Amino acid sequence: MKLVAIGAGQAGGKVLDRLLEHDARHPGTFLAHAVAVNTAEPDLQALDAVPEESRLLIGQSTVGGHGTGTDPETGRECAREAESEIQSAIDHAPTSSIDGFVVIAGLGGGTGSGAAPVIAERLRAVYAEPVYGLGILPTADEGGLYSRNAADSLQAFVGATDGLLVFDNDAFKSSGETLSEGYGAINEEIATRFGTLFSAGELEALGDDIAESVVDASEIINTLEGLVSVGYASEELPDDAGDDGGLLGRVLGGSDDDSIGSDAVVQIPALVRRAALGKLTLPCNLASTSKALLIVAGPPEHLSRKGIDNARSWLESEIDCREVRAGDYPLPDADRVAALVVLSGVTDVPRIDRMQSQAVDAETAETSEAESEDAMQDLIEYGDDSDGDGATDGHT
Ligand SMILES: Nc1nc2c(ncn2[C@@H]2O[C@H](COP(=O)(O)OP(=O)(O)OP(=O)(O)O)[C@@H](O)[C@H]2O)c(=O)[nH]1
Structure with missing residues (x-):
């Protein structure tokens, strides 16, 4: 099937890079056009296969090209502000002859998790073709913040797409190496599986003599x-x-x-x-x-x-x-x-249940930390005023 692919954030861009390489190694091509969108300039510069003119830096006035620092709200805002720029970058493609779109992002960080659902929503509002997502889940040991970002983004992303292909880093990480050392092999796995799926429906390369049994x-x-x-x-x-x-x-x-x-x-x-x-x-x-x-x-x-x-x-x-x-x-x-x-349309996914409870635990911990900080602040302020001697109680 012919697709326009948009990679959002660092993981989104890197996976898009691998899909372009997969596409180049196989007969025909399923990627009609590829655009990488990021708030971090170095991440865009580090890409190999995405053409330079298709790398779009967004949110410069907000984060100055340095990324969101794992804050999806900032990622969302940057994508909303840049909606028309993103749209023009996509419109360079011959969108009349495509079968759909795919928006790719790691859901644990800030840029991809915040921007991907915004981009998907926009595409769905503008084009008649289906819009798919490819969402990458963080590993459990990346911690509560990543799980919470991913749990929130997953919900928004699935609602903004016609189908959300999910890849769980946790299921594919190998022991004995750090996650970032393992990204090369993980991204190859992603490109093999989803590249095979998308290119299977790309019949042009097969010529005129296509058997009925071939997937389209x-x-x-x-x-x-x-x-x-x-x-x-x-x-x-x-x-x-x-x-x-x-x-x-x-x-x-x-x-x-x-x-x-x-x-x-x-x-x-x-x-x-x-x-x-x-x-x-x-x-x-x-x-x-x-x-x-x-x-x-x-x-x-x-x-x-x-x-x-x-x-x-x-x-x-x-x-x-x-x-x-x-x-x-x-x-x-x-x-x-x-x-x-x-x-x-799978519904029984224990991994997502676990990620959601890790997200709730992180939120609860954050709330109680904020509450104890408030309580401490109250105590100090009370101490300031209690005896009117201008000194903090307990320090007189
Ligand atoms: N599979 C895979 N996952 C990655 C890769 N790089 C990062 N991730 C995961 O993607 C999630 C989000 O990380 P990034 O993509 O770096 O974050 P971002 O979207 O650029 O957002 P900010 O940097 O926070 O603004 C994390 O859970 C990472 O573990 C990669 O190359 N492959």
């Missing part, structure tokens, strides 16, 4: 709603899979019903099970899914129709949901077969 943009649009989580698994093809797939297929169990003749070397239902039951971008209870989409990508000779149908039936029973679409994404030169499982 309308199937993606009809699936995305509410909170969206994505599972992914892939399997590398042996070097000689293309040359002697028949023999290898038989050796690896190619006589199984899920293969196309004897050529399939990857058992698609097993791959789909790994994708759905493995790490999801937003860990959730699969049974709470309202719509799902299954995409199997790889060289066409390895995409067994029967295998995909069997995998779809398994997914339908596993998530107890009738609206499960499935299709393939032919990539003639790929060296692997990949399964992408898109779970849309």
Whole structure:
């Protein structure tokens, strides 16, 4: 599907950078235009793939190019003041031929979490195409302030979009390295999963001879709603899979019903099970899914129709949901077969419940700190006035 992508804040810009690189490595292009918006000048300068003319510094008169210091209210204000500038940066794109928009942001900080819902709302008011969000949740150990920012922003962002794709840093951080050391691998994971989803619907690159089974943009649009989580698994093809797939297929169990003749070397239902039951971008209870989409990508000779149908039936029973679409994404030169499982409208998400209680705890702690500061102030002021001797009580 053809998209205009807007990255807000540092994480939003960095993920946009990775998506542009992913797009450049694959046939066709799903990114019609990319704009990075930030209140921090150094973050914009540090981007690689976003063209310089598409980097927009906002809120200069408020924060002087130094970022919001983790304050979403400032991020929101800066985005509101710059709405028309953001709009003109987006209007450089041929918006008449696109399928939708995606606004990307880390929700724990100030700029992205405050600005992303404002930008999404504006796009929705101006254009007829759907507007999606890609929201990144902070890790639990980033603390209460980040959780509170993310909990507030998540609520506003999901309301401002036609579907919010969520990626939880907490689920993907690896032990033994700091979060910032791990961002490279995490961002690659984000680009692989969401890049595969968006490029799957981009049919131009496939030429005129497109099979009916190929996923198109309308199937993606009809699936995305509410909170969206994505599972992914892939399997590398042996070097000689293309040359002697028949023999290898038989050796690896190619006589199984899920293969196309004897050529399939990857058992698609097993791959789909790994994708759905493995790490999801937003860990959730699969049974709470309202719509799902299954995409199997790889060289066409390895995409067994029967295998995909069997995998779809398994997914339908596993998530107890009738609206499960499935299709393939032919990539003639790929060296692997990949399964992408898109779970849309999920409602049972313990991670979000935990983040919300961490946010409430942070708020309670802040309130009681403010109350004790007030009480201390009252005490001191009372002391000032109590004996009228001009000295603070207890210090006479
Ligand atoms: N996945 C991922 N998350 C990131 C990255 N950089 C920052 N984050 C996370 O995103 C959240 C927000 O951080 P930033 O994007 O730096 O904040 P910002 O939106 O620029 O806002 P301010 O700097 O506070 O004005 C935090 O929870 C970070 O852990 C990144 O490269 N990848």
